[in-house]
Amino acid sequence: MGKETSRADEITRVMKEIGTDANGDVAINEILSLAQIMSRSMDSVYRAVENSIQREFREIGSYIENMKSDIAGLQANDLKQTHLPTAGLELDAVVEATEEATNTIMECAEAIMCADAEDHDAYKALVDEQIMKIFEACSFQDITGQRITKVVETLGMVDQRVSRFAERFKIDDAEGHFDEEEAAREARKKDLLLEGPQAKGDGINQDEVDDLFSAA
Amino acid sequence: MAIDTAMPILVVDDYKTMIRIIRNLLKQLGFNDVDEATDGTEALQKLRAKQYGLVISDWNMEPMTGYELLKQVRGDDKLCGTPFIMITAESKTENVIAAKKAGVNNYIVKPFNAATLKTKIDAVFGV
Numbered sequence: 001m002g003k004e005t006s007r008a009d010e011i012t013r014v015m016k017e018i019g020t021d022a023n024g025d026v027a028i029n030e031i032l033s034l035a036q037i038m039s040r041s042m043d044s045v046y047r048a049v050e051n052s053i054q055r056e057f058r059e060i061g062s063y064i065e066n067m068k069s070d071i072a073g074l075q076a077n078d079l080k081q082t083h084l085p086t087a088g089l090e091l092d093a094v095v096e097a098t099e100e101a102t103n104t105i106m107e108c109a110e111a112i113m114c115a116d117a118e119d120h121d122a123y124k125a126l127v128d129e130q131i132m133k134i135f136e137a138c139s140f141q142d143i144t145g146q147r148i149t150k151v152v153e154t155l156g157m158v159d160q161r162v163s164r165f166a167e168r169f170k171i172d173d174a175e176g177h178f179d180e181e182e183a184a185r186e187a188r189k190k191d192l193l194l195e196g197p198q199a200k201g202d203g204i205n206q207d208e209v210d211d212l213f214s215a216a
Numbered sequence: 217m218a219i220d221t222a223m224p225i226l227v228v229d230d231y232k233t234m235i236r237i238i239r240n241l242l243k244q245l246g247f248n249d250v251d252e253a254t255d256g257t258e259a260l261q262k263l264r265a266k267q268y269g270l271v272i273s274d275w276n277m278e279p280m281t282g283y284e285l286l287k288q289v290r291g292d293d294k295l296c297g298t299p300f301i302m303i304t305a306e307s308k309t310e311n312v313i314a315a316k317k318a319g320v321n322n323y324i325v326k327p328f329n330a331a332t333l334k335t336k337i338d339a340v341f342g343v
Contacts, residue, residue: 193311194281197305206324209325213322
């Protein structure tokens with residue numbers, strides 16, 4: 001308190017001493033002296049504020065540092081450049097393999113369906129040959145199973161990393177959609193009731209559909 | 217009343233494999249005049265160019281879905297009487313109710329077998 005009073009006195013003194021020249025201008029030295037005194041008078045305030053601001057900045061800095069480390073822990077580039085493209089390729093390969101196998105099996109079935117059964121021996125030979133091709137085509141299941149396992153592993157990895165990040169920073173989902181394209185896609189899906197195949201037990205079966213149809 | 221197996225049937229599905237399966241099943245049931253379309257828009261063009269005795273359509277297709285196709289068919293004076301069966305993986309109650317409201321004649325859930333297809337075609341034609 002005493003210090004502040006003496007500073008106030010000092011300021012009053014300098015204010016009194018500040019004179020003006022013939023043109024009414026104030027000397028720069030006098031202004032600087034006044035500024036210096038005033039600045040010194042604010043020292044204690046600055047120090048108090050500075051300490052709490054510094055503490056807050058340190059906390060923010062440490063939070064940002066942790067967040068950077070956790071974002072790095074997501075290994076988004078690794079996911080984007082390696083795992084997700086690979087998973088996409090695996091799924092493409094699954095679609096291709098199942099399509100190829102289905103076509104082979106259908107070709108065999110069509111060949112049997114159209115075959116002339118009059119000549120018993122020739123018919124049996126053809127059926128045996130086509131059945132063998134069907135067995136061979138079914139081997140796709142083993143490979144597609146392995147590919148899908150790899151995709152499931154990738155999804156598990158993404159889930160684990162994103163969940164850990166969201167949990168660490170207590171992140172809540174934002175309202176609405178990620179972008180306009182997604183919003184349009186969702187709106188179309190809702191309007192046209194596009195849900196796609198349901199998980200086992202989720203949708204209704206043919207008997208239940210028939211019941212809905214027979215209901216008035 | 218017997219079904220006219222010579223009637224032209226339009227099968228609409230965006231998966232060629234599915235079209236092939238349905239075509240083969242129809243062939244087994246005695247229907248040989250089968251045309252195909254891979255989405256609602258193409259189906260509508262074919263329906264306006266030729267008179268079909270039956271439409272068998274998937275629901276989930278782009279750019280025009282089977283549900284939109286059904287509504288277009290029912291809203292068209294010349295096509296509104298065409299029997300329409302939906303064969304789809306969309307198996308939620310609201311889908312079936314919406315399709316029924318829009319005027320579908322029958323609804324088959326994928327995967328299905330030849331017996332189900334036959335039963336539903338018979339039902340549509342009152343056999």
